[in-house]
Amino acid sequence: MDKARIADALGLPRSTLTGELRLHFDGNSRLVIEGHRGLQEYAPERIRLRGRRLCLEVLGRELALESISVEDMVVVGEIDSVGFEQG
Amino acid sequence: MEFFTGSVTVRLLGKLSAAKLTQIAQHIPLKNVRRTKDGVVLELPLGDVRALRTLLRGQGMRMRVLKRRGLPFLRVLLRRSASFWVAATAALLVLVYLSSTVLEVRISGVQNAARLSSLQQQLQELGVQRGAALGSIDKRQVEEAVQQAHPELTYVSLRRRGTSLELFVVEATDPPEIFDRNQPVDVVAGSAGLIVGVTVFSGTALVQPGDTVRQGQVLIQGVDHNGAPCHASGQVTARLWHRGAGQADLYQEQRQTTGRQFTDTRLSVLGFELPWFQKENGFACYDVSHQKGRLLDGLFFPIEWDKITVYEVVSSQARREYDEVARQAAQRALTDALNLIPNGARVVDKRLEYSKIGNEKLLATLTLETLAEIGVQVEGAGVAREE
Numbered sequence: 130m131d132k133a134r135i136a137d138a139l140g141l142p143r144s145t146l147t148g149e150l151r152l153h154f155d156g157n158s159r160l161v162i163e164g165h166r167g168l169q170e171y172a173p174e175r176i177r178l179r180g181r182r183l184c185l186e187v188l189g190r191e192l193a194l195e196s197i198s199v200e201d202m203v204v205v206g207e208i209d210s211v212g213f214e215q216g
Numbered sequence: 217m218e219f220f221t222g223s224v225t226v227r228l229l230g231k232l233s234a235a236k237l238t239q240i241a242q243h244i245p246l247k248n249v250r251r252t253k254d255g256v257v258l259e260l261p262l263g264d265v266r267a268l269r270t271l272l273r274g275q276g277m278r279m280r281v282l283k284r285r286g287l288p289f290l291r292v293l294l295r296r297s298a299s300f301w302v303a304a305t306a307a308l309l310v311l312v313y314l315s316s317t318v319l320e321v322r323i324s325g326v327q328n329a330a331r332l333s334s335l336q337q338q339l340q341e342l343g344v345q346r347g348a349a350l351g352s353i354d355k356r357q358v359e360e361a362v363q364q365a366h367p368e369l370t371y372v373s374l375r376r377r378g379t380s381l382e383l384f385v386v387e388a389t390d391p392p393e394i395f396d397r398n399q400p401v402d403v404v405a406g407s408a409g410l411i412v413g414v415t416v417f418s419g420t421a422l423v424q425p426g427d428t429v430r431q432g433q434v435l436i437q438g439v440d441h442n443g444a445p446c447h448a449s450g451q452v453t454a455r456l457w458h459r460g461a462g463q464a465d466l467y468q469e470q471r472q473t474t475g476r477q478f479t480d481t482r483l484s485v486l487g488f489e490l491p492w493f494q495k496e497n498g499f500a501c502y503d504v505s506h507q508k509g510r511l512l513d514g515l516f517f518p519i520e521w522d523k524i525t526v527y528e529v530v531s532s533q534a535r536r537e538y539d540e541v542a543r544q545a546a547q548r549a550l551t552d553a554l555n556l557i558p559n560g561a562r563v564v565d566k567r568l569e570y571s572k573i574g575n576e577k578l579l580a581t582l583t584l585e586t587l588a589e590i591g592v593q594v595e596g597a598g599v600a601r602e603e
């Protein structure tokens with residue numbers, strides 16, 4: 130049984146066991162990202178970061194990191210779009 | 217928590233790659249990371265500054281501290297300033313002294329001036345006065361002492377509000393005087409009037425319908441048909457006249473604001489106004505409005521503020537409508553006359569007259585004719601008393 134099915138069986142978020150990115154939005158002004166594996170690119174208009182399988186790209190204006198640690202990071206600013214790419 | 221451990225905002229000058237930022241973040245929790253033209257600005261805990269320097273070593277980057285926050289920096293700052301500590305300690309001592317001292321004593325609930333004076337004197341004797349230490353006052357002991365000395369009070373409570381003490385009392389209502397049915401009494405006139413009816417239950421009537429009597433005159437003597445003292449009782453009805461007067465102004469002052477005004481805030485401590493910062497009033501004719509309050513609700517210091525607004529006005533005299541003046545004067549005369557009527561009296565006639573006082577006022581005189589029971593029992597039978 131893979132981790133996704135175990136998580137479903139236990140009623141847990143899949144990312145808890147799979148280590149995938151978890152995203153929480155507060156409108157388009159704040160984005161909490163859990164389970165990241167480091168920044169790839171950091172600029173006021175574009176932030177790219179790695180997850181376990183996917184890369185996340187955040188596009189917007191005046192983007193900044195409210196906080197960044199090993200477990201999570203918080204992106205603030207005017208977020209226009211969020212996209213995923215295979216890492 | 218961050219305030220206690222301290223934090224710094226630094227600018228990292230040079231090229232900081234995303235990978236290097238990730239590496240730093242794996243060791244140090246970073247906050248408020250912003251990329252600027254010449255580098256990156258970020259915030260980190262004070263304890264991690266040394267670790268950041270180590271991580272940046274050999275990367276061709278320089279670090280400049282922009283802002284320091286938290287208690288560790290405040291402590292260093294305060295350590296350098298001895299005068300601050302002296303002033304802070306003095307202020308603290310003054311605060312402790314003032315907050316443990318009675319700065320105001322109030323008495324509420326007393327209508328009688330003599331009783332108020334007596335209570336004030338007793339509170340002083342009990343040590344409840346301005347300047348006394350709050351801790352030295354035994355609330356219950358004071359309440360009991362006041363209650364014992366003033367049995368006419370039904371409720372006594374000493375309340376503390378900040379540095380103020382308030383003695384709240386409730387005065388008892390005196391019961392009506394009741395005479396023993398066997399005690400010899402006379403029935404006398406409670407007020408002057410023309411007798412219209414006399415009904416004697418016991419005693420000897422000294423007046424009859426048509427007689428005029430003065431206040432205090434004996435109406436029914438407490439003497440029975442054998443000449444022995446008795447408890448006189450009966451109903452004596454009389455026609456009474458009560459005259460009330462009221463005045464009203466024929467002219468009225470009209471005050472109109474010019475639009476010029478200024479505001480001023482004044483402070484007073486214990487009723488004494490602080491003389492500083494008072495603006496000079498240059499208006500010849502003005503109206504003033506007050507808005508008062510207490511600093512910190514009077515919790516520590518009884519400092520009152522008074523925000524006054526002074527409006528410049530122009531004043532003029534205008535003649536009022538005669539009917540309105542007459543109505544106002546008559547209303548005042550009626551209020552005055554009604555205050556004179558005894559309880560239970562019935563108005564049977566009235567007469568209203570107007571006269572002018574100079575050219576400025578109108579005087580209304582209202583005479584009310586009433587029928588009322590005027591007999592009042594007084595102690596001591598057979599002895600005629602007149603007031």
